[in-house]
Amino acid sequence: MRRYDVEVVVFEKNRVGGLLRNAYLVENFPIFPPAPGEKVCEILESRLMESGAIFLKEEVIKVSNRRVITKKGSFLFDYVVVASGTVPKRISDFEVSDKVVYEFSELPEFEKLAIYGAGDAAFDGALKALEGGKEVHLFNRGSRIRALPLLVKRARNFRRFSYHENCPVFGVKAEGDRLKLITEKGEFIFDALLICIGRVPNVSFVEKDDRTFIVGDAKGSFRQASIAMGNAVETAMEILKREGRI
Known part of the structure; x- marks a missing residue:
């Protein structure tokens, strides 16, 4: 124009x-x-x-x-x-602190990150964190990964990346300055949570x-x-x- x-x-x-x-x-x-x-x-x-x-x-x-x-x-x-x-599609019950965000750029300082979702945004966030030397756990509600295969392949090349399939998150609790994720397969402690379940x-x-x-x-x-x-x-x-x- x-x-x-x-x-x-x-x-x-x-x-x-x-x-x-x-x-x-x-x-x-x-x-x-x-x-x-x-x-x-x-x-x-x-x-x-x-x-x-x-x-x-x-x-x-x-x-x-x-x-x-x-x-x-x-x-x-x-x-x-x-x-x-x-x-973003939100999960209001999970928004227990400012350490729960929907965009990577809004994350606080962290060493261990949980990501909920399995699309491009989730794997983009995982790769950015992994390149920074952080530990990343990605939780997928089902078995289908909706991200580009290239992103998935890159993430799996990092030693500090963990993928949890068929592992829906049932709840999130604040544990001091950290977060507890409650899942079907157990409870996990993280510094922050990035939710990527759709937009x-x-x-x-x-x-x-x-x-x-x-x-x-x-x-x-x-x-x-x-x-x-x-x-x-x-x-x-x-x-x-x-x-x-x-």
């Missing part, structure tokens, strides 16, 4: 890149060599700042009738593009109309950064076409 000299305002409540920062390696951009998610996000942030877009570090609480409402004010636009990603589109704050577009993971498409970016670019071109700019 900036290439067509359109004024653009970007709202972000945390850091540019979102969940992509948690990726062990981003490998689905054919023109780039594999790189950690944090590195890719640094490049994205740099390009955003160079673009001339207005960047506002504010949390959006509602989008309605082309109006973006934040905790600090209300802003009216010609078009709104919502790229708000996803939110859903983060669009509950959006009232859709013909000038509000939802893109990327928030749209409910495949959770792939390359697809999300392509979807966003296509949406930008559609807006420019409507306005007779192309």
Whole structure:
């Protein structure tokens, strides 16, 4: 949009890149060599700042009738593009302390980490922790692993990685400054717990109309950064076409 000299305002409540920062390696951009998610996000942030877009570090609480409402004010636009990603499926009963999180970047200091889930996010988190020399135990409720085989293979190459199959977690208790996981196969003590049991589109704050577009993971498409970016670019071109700019 900036290439067509359109004024653009970007709202972000945390850091540019979102969940992509948690990726062990981003490998689905054919023109780039594999790189950690944090590195890719640094490049994205740099390009955003160079673009001339207005960047506002504010949390959006509602989008309605082309109006973006934040905790600090209300802003009216010609078009709104919502790229708000996803939110985690939660287990409120397990949230016994701040050592229970849903994103790797939110973890406190730890030496021994429990991960609940067996998808890409779970194995990404495991690999990041293992590369840091930590001990990781991954608990899978069933027997099916939903992660990329490449991620699974990499994790299993680490000596300090333990995989617990058909081992649902029944409960979590705070034990001083540590956590006790209660499972069908026994009780385990950890420094922290990362829950990765799935995510859903983060669009509950959006009232859709013909000038509000939802893109990327928030749209409910495949959770792939390359697809999300392509979807966003296509949406930008559609807006420019409507306005007779192309």
